[in-house]
Amino acid sequence: MKIAIVEDDVNMRKSLELFFADNKEFEIVAFKNPKDALKVLDDSFDLVITDINMPQMDGLEFLHQLNNRYEAIVITGNATLNKAVESIRLGVKDFFQKPFDPELLLEAILRTKKLLEFQRTQKNSEIKNDSKKNKATNKSEEKKHQFIAESKILDEVKKLALKAAMTDASVLLMGQSGVGKEVFANYIHQNSSRCNAPFIAINMAAIPEHLLESELFGYEKGAFTDATAPKAGLFEAANHGSVFLDEIGEMPLGLQAKLLRAIQEKEITRLGSSKTIKIDVRFISATNANMEQKIANKTFREDLFFRLQTIPIQIPSLKERKDEILPLAEWKLTEVIAQYGLKKKLFSEEAKAKMLNYEWHGNIRELLSVVERAAILSDGDKILEKDLFLKPKESRQGSEKRVEDLESELIKQILEDCQYDEDQASKILGMQVDVLKHKIAKYGLKK
Ligand SMILES: Nc1ncnc2c1ncn2[C@@H]1O[C@H](COP(=O)(O)OP(=O)(O)OP(=O)(O)O)[C@@H](O)[C@H]1O
Numbered sequence: 001m002k003i004a005i006v007e008d009d010v011n012m013r014k015s016l017e018l019f020f021a022d023n024k025e026f027e028i029v030a031f032k033n034p035k036d037a038l039k040v041l042d043d044s045f046d047l048v049i050t051d052i053n054m055p056q057m058d059g060l061e062f063l064h065q066l067n068n069r070y071e072a073i074v075i076t077g078n079a080t081l082n083k084a085v086e087s088i089r090l091g092v093k094d095f096f097q098k099p100f101d102p103e104l105l106l107e108a109i110l111r112t113k114k115l116l117e118f119q120r121t122q123k124n125s126e127i128k129n130d131s132k133k134n135k136a137t138n139k140s141e142e143k144k145h146q147f148i149a150e151s152k153i154l155d156e157v158k159k160l161a162l163k164a165a166m167t168d169a170s171v172l173l174m175g176q177s178g179v180g181k182e183v184f185a186n187y188i189h190q191n192s193s194r195c196n197a198p199f200i201a202i203n204m205a206a207i208p209e210h211l212l213e214s215e216l217f218g219y220e221k222g223a224f225t226d227a228t229a230p231k232a233g234l235f236e237a238a239n240h241g242s243v244f245l246d247e248i249g250e251m252p253l254g255l256q257a258k259l260l261r262a263i264q265e266k267e268i269t270r271l272g273s274s275k276t277i278k279i280d281v282r283f284i285s286a287t288n289a290n291m292e293q294k295i296a297n298k299t300f301r302e303d304l305f306f307r308l309q310t311i312p313i314q315i316p317s318l319k320e321r322k323d324e325i326l327p328l329a330e331w332k333l334t335e336v337i338a339q340y341g342l343k344k345k346l347f348s349e350e351a352k353a354k355m356l357n358y359e360w361h362g363n364i365r366e367l368l369s370v371v372e373r374a375a376i377l378s379d380g381d382k383i384l385e386k387d388l389f390l391k392p393k394e395s396r397q398g399s400e401k402r403v404e405d406l407e408s409e410l411i412k413q414i415l416e417d418c419q420y421d422e423d424q425a426s427k428i429l430g431m432q433v434d435v436l437k438h439k440i441a442k443y444g445l446k447k
């Protein structure tokens with residue numbers, strides 16, 4: 001298994017390298033920043049372990065650029081809830097707060113390894129069975145199963161969404177990450193008279209600002225250097241259908257007037273053109289940002305905000321619809337069993353209780369991912385609490401101690417390598433001599 005470790009802190013990086021050095025199943029390649037990693041990462045890597053706060057590029061931005069190409073684990077010294085949730089969104093299954101017990105990291109890596117091996121054997125047998133597969137049935141099944149709504153509170157939301165679907169009014173979906181805003185946007189489109197026309201989703205945060213205008217509104221030949229031929233924008237492409245503006249709060253202020261006009265007047269102009277083009281689209285937008293705050297800070301236009309939310313729909317977090325947790329989990333379990341041809345499994349009572357009492361900051365996305373992993377990795381016909389890997393946080397003292405052990409081991413080895421020349425060792429360690437001296441005393445490493 002080939003693992004990339006991206007960590008700017010030299011001590012942490014070296015400690016991890018040392019920790020894995022004896023383990024012959026792993027080939028570790030360590031990078032001091034994401035930019036170096038991006039140059040080297042290729043198909044031979046299986047897993048990326050990354051820090052978040054790094055000077056040149058943030059670890060989350062790095063994961064974003066990797067676009068789910070690798071399994072990923074986050075290790076960070078400065079964990080905020082937002083960052084943890086954003087990591088879940090980027091497909092990260094394990095998130096460690098420094099200082100952590102390296103043994104736990106090792107366990108997470110071994111889990112990932114098992115998952116990858118499982119997925120690979122599945123892929124191979126899929127290739128073998130491909131000719132027998134009826135893809136059309138699979139697709140329609142996917143559609144049918146996309147949406148579970150078994151709680152009373154979600155039923156109300158669904159009713160509201162259906163009412164909205166009957167009209168052409170702009171809908172604003174609000175709610176935490178992973179609650180199903182995109183699922184609802186789709187649901188509204190599918191249940192509207194526009195269902196046979198395109199549904200085009202655009203994430204405002206994912207497209208660089210300088211490209212967003214031409215993506216949305218299109219351009220004429222010569223509008224900018226690379227515009228060698230005219231191109232319709234996404235609003236035109238969605239004609240007669242629906243446009244889903246995801247993370248609308250991230251829309252650059254400079255483009256907001258143009259969007260307001262598109263919504264109000266139902267017309268746009270391509271870049272480099274003065275001709276107006278009529279569009280017939282319904283706007284659905286989504287946000288988990290504090291829009292009032294953005295309006296107060298003058299980064300979001302109030303008039304646009306009111307236009308976007310003719311029908312505001314708040315989607316409750318999973319915590320507010322606890323009665324949905326088990327139905328969602330059971331549904332996902334059945335789905336994963338069918339998808340991978342696993343033998344039948346059920347949740348144990350303890351596992352159910354654990355799921356019911358967990359925080360689920362990543363909402364449905366997190367729950368579904370935890371169930372999928374548990375279904376694949378658990379042995380036997382019962383999914384136990386331990387198979388969910390929803391352990392309570394480690395006690396700080398305990399884990400700090402183990403990181404100290406690692407650090408002391410690292411310093412000892414470097415000191416031996418350079419015959420206890422402290423100046424040289426401090427350079428290799430990237431640690432000031434004073435600090436090194438202090439640590440040598442603290443760990444009793446004097447020759
Ligand atoms: N009611 C539901 N039934 C089944 N699956 C759901 C349901 N709601 C959401 N999901 C699944 O949960 C995941 C997250 O949903 P979605 O992407 O719609 O969330 P979101 O609110 O747009 O999150 P974010 O703010 O992070 O973009 C998706 O895989 C989606 O298919």
Ligand SMILES: [Mg+2]
Pocket residue numbers: 181182246286
């Ligand atoms: Mg979304």
